[in-house]
Amino acid sequence: MGKQVEELELTANLLELFEQEKSRSPGNRAIVFWYDEDAEGRDLEEIRRALEEHGIQVWELTENNAFQTKYRVEVEEKETSFLIYAPFNRPPDRQNVLLDILLYSAEFKTDEIALLAGELGLDSALARPFLQRYRVFFREKRRKEKFRRFSRLQGDERDWKAAVFAVLTQAKSTEPTDLVRSVLERGLDEEENEALNQIRKFAHLEDFYDWLYAHFGLPGTDSPSLREVFGTLVRCHAVTCTPELEKDLPLLDTRMPNTCYVFLEDWLREESGRSVLRPLLKQLEADWGLYGRLKKLSPDQVADCRTFPVADQVLIEYLNEMLLNHGATGCGLQEMIDKRLTAPWAQEPRIRCVYRFFTHALTMVLYKEEGQRDHRKMTGRDWVKAYSEHDYKIDQTYRKMMWIYSQAGMPEVFLSELVDRLTQWYEEEFLSGLAGYTDQLMAGKLAAQWPIDGVLQQARFFREKIDPIVDRSPERIFVIISDALRYEAGAELSENLGRRLNAEVSLEPMQASLPSYTQLGMAALLPGEVTDIDDQGTVFVEGIPAKGVSNREKILQKAVPESSAFRLDDFIHLGKEKGLKAIKGQRVIYLYHNRIDATGDQQVTETYTFDDVQQAIDELVRVVGKLTGTFSAKRIFITADHGFLYQHSAVQADQLAERVEGSVMEQHRRFAIGRELTVPPGGQKVSLDYLNLDLEAVVAKGLNRFKAGGGMKFVHGGPMPQEAVVPVIQYREIHGQARKKEEQRVDVRVAMRSKVITHYRFNVLFFQEQKVSQDLRPRHIRAALYRGEERISNEVNLIFDSEQEATERHQEVTFTLIEGRYPLGEACVLRMEDVTGSETELYEEEPFELRVYDV
Incomplete structure (x- = not known):
């Protein structure tokens, strides 16, 4: 035995x-x-x-x-x-x-059968035919033990067979979902499929196929095959998602198409499932000619096709063609992208990356179609306002698009034409147009008097932002100065910080000192006045050199004795105990962060600028968490010494100006400081009277570079808003009675009067009750129909993150009931689970009535 x-x-x-x-x-x-x-x-x-x-x-x-x-x-x-x-x-x-x-x-x-039935806990008379037929299976002790774990004592022969198949296929359970997956994941070649070989050796393959065909509603056949079953599953799923494919796909008969659809949909939603299904579906795509069939459908219909990976290829080709040659306004391209992002294959990192690229590329095209804003009617104050409210978004979108394209390892070579086209518009029209008006402002007023009335000045940062808090509050103030964190990056950082619980975050533009370079910008952010720049280019504040952290600490302590300065990395690496000891009794802590400028200012690494911008943003988010958590920070300022211009294309000869000559103290690609300076064509002399310095400065006009040292792509020092408008982020940790104990999320409800289900496929309308804001965060919902604890429909994931008005905050979703006998009037619930965080919680259960007549 x-x-x-x-x-x-x-x-x-x-x-x-x-x-x-x-x-x-x-x-x-x-x-x-x-x-x-x-x-x-x-x-x-x-x-x-x-x-x-x-x-x-x-x-x-x-x-x-x-x-x-x-x-x-x-x-x-x-x-x-x-x-x-x-x-x-x-x-x-x-x-x-x-x-x-x-x-x-x-x-x-x-009577071996009687002994075996007793050992397995089965009724001997009822189980005898089954045990007699499967006696070879029960010869092995481990198989018997596994069978006992799987089998139901009160089951029937179908349940017992399922237990045998589960043991032989190494399935997790006797649930058809687990059992069928365990077989299919070993491939469609029946001779090579080890699960089928085990069934063939220790059970009866014909019994397995009878069980499998019955579960998915396929008619019996003398020549069953795994390929036929899989083809039926795929066809049912494809036709359910995209009915327009029905006439084009092979006719595979089943009386339970919904069961087939839900099975494959559930499997596609799992990352491990997609890795198994991808090669199998790729083979079907080739056999059925799916690429050509999908190309004949409308893009909206292709976006609905959740079954085949090739649908993404077709849609991506369409998006690329539209953005290259036909424009984007009114085409609903973003809606297609959003719809596709909910599809299973768009959860794959590479595909998701491509759609993120297209989201930013689409935004760039819409900016292009919007036309250049009329800057020529603006004053200097309006110039800053226009940039800090609108134009920075173009820089930000372009950076994100290029970062995804060049740093995230995208292999889509055909997208390079779109990248080149958008880069050409960004550099030759947007940047050049903005540069032209900046030059006009400089020639008209700013060259002689750089500070703009009504705009926060870098040289007044400490006086206007830090001093008032020191005077009126005992709060400790942290000031993070991130070298070259330009305004658009600060806007993204501000948005990210605003998602933190109990955070009050504001963003304000500040006009940096001109020339917009590190030594002058760092000095201007300290208390006191810039008093000199020596022949080596060292900037002095109140007679103290502002170069180096220790000197800056001295300048700080001259204004506020209880002050300290650190390199940001050095301070964080101190850890909690040493860090708290280092700042004990201190009122103002300056922390210097150098991620972007350290990379961009080196010619060999400047091509990694956008990557370092993203890293800087991520680092600063983590640092704020560390400061508020470990060091109990309540108030944090984040700003920059200057921004930067970045040009992806090669700099042309007509953008290169001759070096500035004279008694030069400091010179780089976009500026020079000294005395008796020459002003080569392509340059503009600016007064430093606003700093009370008896010096001259020359900055490059437009997008020009001087023939000086340094890289060509990453530059700063000039007056362009990308260089000279920097962010001031104020972060305040809310405490006391106003502190929120948990994150508040938008509310969601089912927006339907009639909650009676009359067909196997039906639509449910969801409504997001509030806009997403800094105080109300998005909510992620997983929804499905349940009868008791039995799920009877497909499962959908929904993201409610709209910032639109009420009329735009609806989502309509199709649910598919698994075939079954549902007594008229039987109750079921639409179960909505909140999956926003790391833990799943029941959000709501909405009752529905089943009145399905078309059984």
């Missing part, structure tokens, strides 16, 4: 029979015959060892050793007890040459 002694009862019964026979024998000898009709796969070793311990020899009878058996038992070992084991049925008496020995011996008979 098994390779080991599963058969304790069997061995015990044998020993009991031998004892009975020995007690009747004068010589205390017994001979027992065992004709084992269920011998296939049996291992006698455990039984042999148990009997030999009691002095009983096991002799195996074959078709050809009857006379050898007779001689051994009756001549050679007349006093030895024997179990004569015959692994076949008992022959008729007339053909049994050992009948004479059998007549004076005993025959061991057992």
